Amino acid sequence: MFNDPNFARQVIMDHYENPRNKRHEQNYLSKRMDSDSCIDDITVYVKLSNNRIEDISFDGVGCTISLASASMMSELIKGKTIDEARDLSKEYLHMIQLNEYDESKLKELVVFKNVGRQANRINCAMLSWRGLNAIINESEELDE
Numbered sequence: 001m002f003n004d005p006n007f008a009r010q011v012i013m014d015h016y017e018n019p020r021n022k023r024h025e026q027n028y029l030s031k032r033m034d035s036d037s038c039i040d041d042i043t044v045y046v047k048l049s050n051n052r053i054e055d056i057s058f059d060g061v062g063c064t065i066s067l068a069s070a071s072m073m074s075e076l077i078k079g080k081t082i083d084e085a086r087d088l089s090k091e092y093l094h095m096i097q098l099n100e101y102d103e104s105k106l107k108e109l110v111v112f113k114n115v116g117r118q119a120n121r122i123n124c125a126m127l128s129w130r131g132l133n134a135i136i137n138e139s140e141e142l143d144e
């Protein structure tokens, strides 16, 4: 299904028009990410508990790809452990870099598998993931 470009486009537009988990969270860890090549300005919010992503949301403005990928990421990552989140992030990066990846792990995020062919869109597709990784890395520095 996700190999059908029309279906992939529909999934992306649905997440862009009805983004999941798009809200500001005052008391969560947060990371603001922007882009000098696009309008994207997205903040990722994460609530960590016992090495698990108990909750995740995002807010801001962005292009279709950055907002839709943030929405899908939030659904995939919510409830995962930090290790699982890191692993998924790595698989997603492999896909965007047009390397081998595990399709079954990324679920509907595979709709972005061709983004890596458009160099100027890669940053858009990675923005929210980079925000998530920055939050995870910073939280681990605080623990030490």
Ligand code: ZN
Binding pocket: 035, 038, 039, 040, 062, 063, 064, 065, 066, 123, 124
């Ligand atoms: Zn963008």
